[in-house]
Amino acid sequence: MSPVLEASAANVHRAAALLREGKLVAFPTETVYGLGADADNAAAVARVFTTKGRPARHPLIVHIGKVHHLDRWASNIPRAAWLLAERFWPGPLTVVLKRARRVLGAVTGGQDTVAVRIPDHPVALALLWDFKGGVAAPSANRFGRISPTSSAHVVAELGGRVDCVLDGGPCSVGLESTILDLCANQPRILRPGTIAPAMLAELLGEMPLYAGPSAPRAPGALPAHYAPIAPLRVLAGPLIAPALGSLLAAGRTVAALSARPPVIAGCRWQTMPADPDGYGRELYARLREADAPDCDCIVVEQPPLEWQWAAIHDRLKRAAEAARRQLGPL
Ligand code: TXA
Numbered sequence: 349m350s351p352v353l354e355a356s357a358a359n360v361h362r363a364a365a366l367l368r369e370g371k372l373v374a375f376p377t378e379t380v381y382g383l384g385a386d387a388d389n390a391a392a393v394a395r396v397f398t399t400k401g402r403p404a405r406h407p408l409i410v411h412i413g414k415v416h417h418l419d420r421w422a423s424n425i426p427r428a429a430w431l432l433a434e435r436f437w438p439g440p441l442t443v444v445l446k447r448a449r450r451v452l453g454a455v456t457g458g459q460d461t462v463a464v465r466i467p468d469h470p471v472a473l474a475l476l477w478d479f480k481g482g483v484a485a486p487s488a489n490r491f492g493r494i495s496p497t498s499s500a501h502v503v504a505e506l507g508g509r510v511d512c513v514l515d516g517g518p519c520s521v522g523l524e525s526t527i528l529d530l531c532a533n534q535p536r537i538l539r540p541g542t543i544a545p546a547m548l549a550e551l552l553g554e555m556p557l558y559a560g561p562s563a564p565r566a567p568g569a570l571p572a573h574y575a576p577i578a579p580l581r582v583l584a585g586p587l588i589a590p591a592l593g594s595l596l597a598a599g600r601t602v603a604a605l606s607a608r609p610p611v612i613a614g615c616r617w618q619t620m621p622a623d624p625d626g627y628g629r630e631l632y633a634r635l636r637e638a639d640a641p642d643c644d645c646i647v648v649e650q651p652p653l654e655w656q657w658a659a660i661h662d663r664l665k666r667a668a669e670a671a672r673r674q675l676g677p678l
């Protein structure tokens with residue numbers, strides 16, 4: 349089992365030393381836990397891919413500790429990137445920029461761009477300030493699975509394959525960062541997150557587009573990402589009770605996530621927060637609980653159709669898509 353360390357100053361220092369030795373350190377961010385490696389160490393970065401089971405050409409985000417480190421990783425940085433960095437970093441925003449020439453091809457998935465962010469978590473920042481370099485870190489889960497929002501989730505996902513897990517408690521945001529591509533003619537959102545397009549538009553002077561199918565490779569953007577093992581369906585509120593009724597009558601073991609659970613015996617309920625921030629913070633932990641080995645199906649009540657819920661709809665849609673692939677249309 350990987351040692352799980354309480355994030356004391358001494359242990360953060362120890363974790364930074366492990367990164368310098370080319371070891372893998374899982375660490376908390378405000379979004380999800382990351383599986384970190386020295387972004388300048390090719391062997392360590394290669395181990396991130398094998399540990400996750402992630403295809404080698406899928407790029408990683410470089411985590412940095414200071415805004416002025418951005419030009420170590422990126423080149424031709426537009427003014428908009430500096431403005432966004434000053435406004436939103438540390439925070440759940442990743443920007444995609446032209447790479448600096450020295451950046452390892454393994455980090456960028458062989459592309460001429462690099463993704464960078466400063467996470468807003470005291471443990472992540474302390475680690476990055478001590479380490480001083482860039483930390484390449486995908487979410488600390490096996491490829492295609494739900495991102496971890498606690499150190500226990502990291503251990504459940506990756507077991508003993510990480511050299512150290514820093515425990516910083518549950519993540520406060522709970523959904524992965526917004527990814528904004530600043531390399532095309534117009535800014536494009538490659539992955540929606542809690543930093544919404546309108547917040548970015550204030551500084552960009554234009555509304556970013558949502559990326560279409562021609563967007564650069566972004567595994568988080570694959571249709572079947574973020575999947576629990578049990579099939580998942582998202583249903584509008586009024587359809588929940590009849591759907592559960594027929595699944596239970598057919599002898600299925602069913603879990604359901606809803607902000608207002610109806611009274612139906614025999615179903616495993618997860619009561620979800622009614623506000624988007626609370627819902628986003630809890631979603632992955634609740635899905636993991638629902639996704640017990642004996643669960644046949646997870647039913648999720650469709651959240652409100654308002655922009656504040658965009659990142660949540662995105663993750664639920666991908667989880668449901670994975671289910672359709674397993675089962676065919678339900
Ligand atoms: O909140 C987050 O972003 C978390 C925490 C740990 O920082 N990280 C995370 O990493 O979600 P990961 O690897 O699970 O997702 C990063 C996404 C992937 O979809 C990847 O393809 C995309 O960022 N990405 C990385 N570099 C890119 C690039 N140069 N161009 C386009 N997409 C890129």
Ligand code: MG
Nearest residue numbers: 486487495568
């Ligand atoms: Mg991920």
